[in-house]
Amino acid sequence: MSRRVDYVDAEFEVIAGPSRRAPYAVFNDNAKSGNRKRPTLTVVAEKTSLAARVLSLAEGRLRDMPARRFAGLVAGFALASFLGIVGFAGDGQADVQPLLITGVTSTLDYSGGMRVLSVYGSIDNRSDVEQRLPLVLVGVAANGRQVTTTRVMPEGAAIAPGESRHFMTRLPYAGGKMPDVTVSFAENGVSTR
Incomplete structure (x- = not known):
């Protein structure tokens, strides 16, 4: 008959502290002698908003x-x-500047044997109400100096909401190369191009 074997996983033994003294004496320099009470720590709750x-x-x-x-x-x-x-982040030009000059092009042409500067463009009404059309000023500058300024009267006195009106002018120009052309409104507070 086989004999039943008891298995022991671990044996615990209590060991007493050392009975001999340490070779070096340990002193606490922070300990004060006397009958003073030691301060106790208090925890202060942080007030939160x-x-x-x-x-x-x-x-x-x-x-x-x-x-x-x-x-x-x-x-x-x-x-x-x-x-x-x-x-x-809209550009806000529809409210601040209801009329806008767009599509400005200028070309040098010959008409009746003379050289002329043709300026084309359009005026757009970007607001929701009918606007009065102001005069349009066409300025021509060559070699850094102003050559001429012409007023263009657009067709009609008013422009409907969302409508675009075209304008054109021809100016005699005897210069050699293409000049700088600026188109703006005669009134202040309206956009220039």
């Missing part, structure tokens, strides 16, 4: 949120801020 408590609560909720939901929340905030920036 309502905003700090709300922020710590929000931080705890965000830490407990699953990673996918947190990523979706961050993407939503980024999209909302982008749309807000795009919405408020």
Whole structure:
């Protein structure tokens, strides 16, 4: 018959502290002798404001949120801020400058044996109301000095909302190369081109 064997995993033995003295004496220089009481440490609770408590609560909720939901929340905030920036970052010219000069081109042509400067462009009404058309000034400068300035009266006295009116002028020009042409409104507060 086989005999049953007892297995012992560990044996614990209590060892007493050393009975002999340490070879070097240890002294505490910070200990004061006398009957003075030792100071006790007191813990002062930090007073937190309502905003700090709300922020710590929000931080705890965000830490407990699953990673996918947190990523979706961050993407939503980024999209909302982008749309807000795009919405408020309009150029604002439709309100400040309702009339705008666009499409200005100038060419040198021959008409009746004379050299002429032809200037073409259009005036756009970018507002939601009918606007009065001001005079248009066409300035010609060559070699850094003003050669001539001409007033162009656009057709009609008013321009409807969203409408575009074209203008054209021909000026005699005897110079050699293409001059610098500036087109602007005669009134202040309207855009120049």
